[in-house]
Amino acid sequence: QSALTQPASVSGSPGQSITISCTGTSSDVGGYNYVAWYQQHPGKAPKLLIYEVSNRPSGVSNRFSGSKSGNTASLTISGLQAEDEADYYCSSYTTSSTRVFGAGTKVTVL
Amino acid sequence: QVQLVESGGGVVQPGGSLRLSCAASGFTFSSFGMHWVRQGPGKGLEWVAFIPYDGSKKYYADSVKGRFTISRDNSKNTLYLQMNSLRAEDTAVYSCAKDALAAVAASDFWGQGTLVTVSS
Numbered sequence: 001q002s003a004l005t006q007p008a009s010v011s012g013s014p015g016q017s018i019t020i021s022c023t024g025t026s027s028d029v030g031g032y033n034y035v036a037w038y039q040q041h042p043g044k045a046p047k048l049l050i051y052e053v054s055n056r057p058s059g060v061s062n063r064f065s066g067s068k069s070g071n072t073a074s075l076t077i078s079g080l081q082a083e084d085e086a087d088y089y090c091s092s093y094t095t096s097s098t099r100v101f102g103a104g105t106k107v108t109v110l
Numbered sequence: 111q112v113q114l115v116e117s118g119g120g121v122v123q124p125g126g127s128l129r130l131s132c133a134a135s136g137f138t139f140s141s142f143g144m145h146w147v148r149q150g151p152g153k154g155l156e157w158v159a160f161i162p163y164d165g166s167k168k169y170y171a172d173s174v175k176g177r178f179t180i181s182r183d184n185s186k187n188t189l190y191l192q193m194n195s196l197r198a199e200d201t202a203v204y205s206c207a208k209d210a211l212a213a214v215a216a217s218d219f220w221g222q223g224t225l226v227t228v229s230s
Contacts (some may be wrong), residue, residue, distance in 0.1 A: 048222050097167075
């Protein structure tokens with residue numbers, strides 16, 4: 001149950017697009033279309049942004065989009081805004097019927 | 111509205127035990143699977159355990175298997191985590207999270223967490 005691999009940090013200027021990768025194995029990310037993405041602001045509870053690789057819950061901005069290729073999932077934030085500065089975590093269902101999170105990516109808006 | 115309120119955290123010596131609770135309201139608790147997730151100081155999220163809506167099975171991270179037990183009481187709308195043989199590396203904020211409606215392997219509501227500190 002090793003954590004999924006995410007870049008420690010990603011930055012971009014307002015209005016730009018950034019992409020956060022999330023790499024696992026065929027036992028988790030690559031084996032199922034059950035990848036979720038969460039946003040966490042300091043001191044706050046995580047917020048679900050994406051589920052089942054590319055689906056957005058009601059109320060989540062369409063600036064957030066998800067995709068997957070092989071063992072790597074990706075979250076793209078388009079039209080970057082100051083309020084997007086936060087930590088982002090991916091998670092995946094696994095062959096053991098458990099869950100695994102990524103190590104997290106800190107997004108900085110320059 | 112959905113509310114998840116954790117309690118039971120505190121300071122405990124290595125080898126000790128604690129029982130965490132998560133009081134749920136605002137949704138039909140007995141219809142949803144529930145998770146415990148922890149976050150160590152300055153660290154990322156770590157999934158700890160899951161129990162389906164009916165408590166029929168229990169799943170654990172390798173790091174806590176054999177030491178922690180997840181359970182639920184649907185009559186009290188409460189989720190529990192019994193933690194035994196605690197270690198320094200178990201120090202974290204423990205949060206409960208609800209399975210999302212119509213979404214597989216995703217949680218749509220989280221509590222604010224309760225802090226567990228394992229120290230002598």
